[in-house]
Amino acid sequence: MIQVDQALSIIAQNSAKMPVKKIKVGKALGYVLAETIYSPIDMPPFRQSAMDGYAFVHTDLNTLSVVSSSQAGDYQNIKLSKDQAVRIFTGAYVPDDADTVVMQEHTTATGNAVVIDKFPAPFANIRKQGEQIQKGQLVLEKNTIITAAAIGFFACLGITLIKVYSKPKVAILVTGNELVRPGKKLAKGKIFESNSVMLQAALKEVGIKKPTIFRVKDSLKATTKIIESCLTQFDILLISGGISVGDYDFVKEALLQNGVEELFYKINQKPGKPLFFGKKDKQLVFALPGNPASSLTCFYVYALPALKKRLGFTDIHLPKMNRKITSAFHNNTAKTLFLKGFYNDETVTVLESQSSAMLNTFAVANCFIYIPHTVENVAQQQEIQIIPFS
């Protein structure tokens, strides 16, 4: 049995980044960049007008004849003499001969001429080519998480394909003779199986969309066989149930028979003590407790960091914040507790039911309250650490 921090550190050490692949920028949300990107173009790619107004050669003539008009998207490289101007709009190409744009509010248009009422400084109101970024300059560094803003940034530079760490293929293996799928008739002695759909949703929250779900009865032979098959096809295997020490808990033995290296088994925590983490080559296996609330707690605290590491994230662990607890709390377990809580701007409250079997509290909580195994008493209003659900 190990402590929570040791378990997290073992997970970080043993989770390798996924292979790199190229994807379309439009599909890249939530991936991590696996290359440093430099700009293929100057931006803006040409001298742009920053205003609606008139482009001209800076001069002291205050009446100019308007020889053409240029809106954004046009390319009319009009030759201009000193007494001429081009009507121009924001974003439009500034003719090579012009060096200044006067904003329309500082002019008076009269027929084919324009009178400049207030002269701008020379070179005013023109965005220089490459003013925002030049060809060859850094766009985004390797290991940047790709957000909507990053996608927009790539697109405006004409970048359409980027290298990212691919997403792991995940399998969920559900064990337990007692389990019946929701929607079917519940025979005596059976309960509804909820972990597969719950873990599937939790995976979706980090962008893993279609895990493959397998189910197996409580049999060593069948469990060994299906694990063997999963290990050849998936990068991460999440197993639900069968990991305690009962006569019908075959998961650990089946994993070891398949050559999965045990990296830890059992953590000094509540809920979720009987968690197994192992690997075979780069494939990772989490055998999660069967109780739904324990299973989901272990998923968030342990499997999620492994997933994020594989996806290329640098910060992989759940973020913590401090809040004042609304009532005193006694931890007589000498275990680290992950309690379901509800926090606001200043305080956090321990929710009433903390059953590891039921998800009723989990479904309305907005954080875990983290009580280290070394802490026995927490006083009312004491600052403690919470892990917000995002």
Add this chain to the structure above:
Amino acid sequence: MIQVDQALSIIAQNSAKMPVKKIKVGKALGYVLAETIYSPIDMPPFRQSAMDGYAFVHTDLNTLSVVSSSQAGDYQNIKLSKDQAVRIFTGAYVPDDADTVVMQEHTTATGNAVVIDKFPAPFANIRKQGEQIQKGQLVLEKNTIITAAAIGFFACLGITLIKVYSKPKVAILVTGNELVRPGKKLAKGKIFESNSVMLQAALKEVGIKKPTIFRVKDSLKATTKIIESCLTQFDILLISGGISVGDYDFVKEALLQNGVEELFYKINQKPGKPLFFGKKDKQLVFALPGNPASSLTCFYVYALPALKKRLGFTDIHLPKMNRKITSAFHNNTAKTLFLKGFYNDETVTVLESQSSAMLNTFAVANCFIYIPHTVENVAQQQEIQIIPFS
């Protein structure tokens, strides 16, 4: 021109919840529950053993003959006399005749008999039927956001279909003659169009997966026509560009010609001043500025709350937190500023480039820094409000 708070309040008042629909529990992540759900079953549905051990009728006999064995999922309602026991495992059906389970660690098995070394209290180690939730009891209230935990909770009670607020159908309409799609050749005077793919990604972050993207040239007739068509098919229309007051900005006129009621136009803020918000029946229209950084800022600050309100969320606005600013800041604009910043546990730093055209800073920022229009000077280390990107 209105202030930021007024704009947010107008959006909240004018965004109606979407119609209710039934969906499968497994698909419900991120939706908001549109009905209060009560449990259709007792959970556990029968008396379950909480331990691996022996079920028996509480007695003072300490040697019992073991007449059967019951693992989780079995249903063997064995008749038991006072001197008999059933070998039983965690989660298994406790025979109706038994009232107590002794854990196996407190027994010695000898052939077909078991000796109880340490007697449990009567009724120990049995989870009562309905102990966690009873048929008819509250599961989750209307307006609860559906998380992975909620999905697991529904599933374990056998609930397969629930009523939620449907997701709005969203269209993105991109305007601008100067725009070329990334991947195509960039002719002189043109720039790459990035807002559609950026807004598409931002929508995906809130679970709106497939917005329909339309593009239109700068023409009043074409713009009016495409807006007319969008208003009949979509619940929310996001328009990019064409909303300033230039000769080629036709969006506002086209909206008014289509009977869209103007709810506000222009906000006293930077970036993103020329934002238009309107509605026609329940359809909402946001005409976002064309500059990518302004566009994305307006999306997060204004369009996202409207989307969340339509989706049934109760808390719709971006959450704020306090941090100490690392350097003094002067706001000489009398506008509310949404600056790109980077925060850690204690402080926040204003990032260097705040251009409304470029996304370089946005792509590496992790928050907006919110400087109200009434604030002119912020001292170094002063606490200010930030809006973290989740």
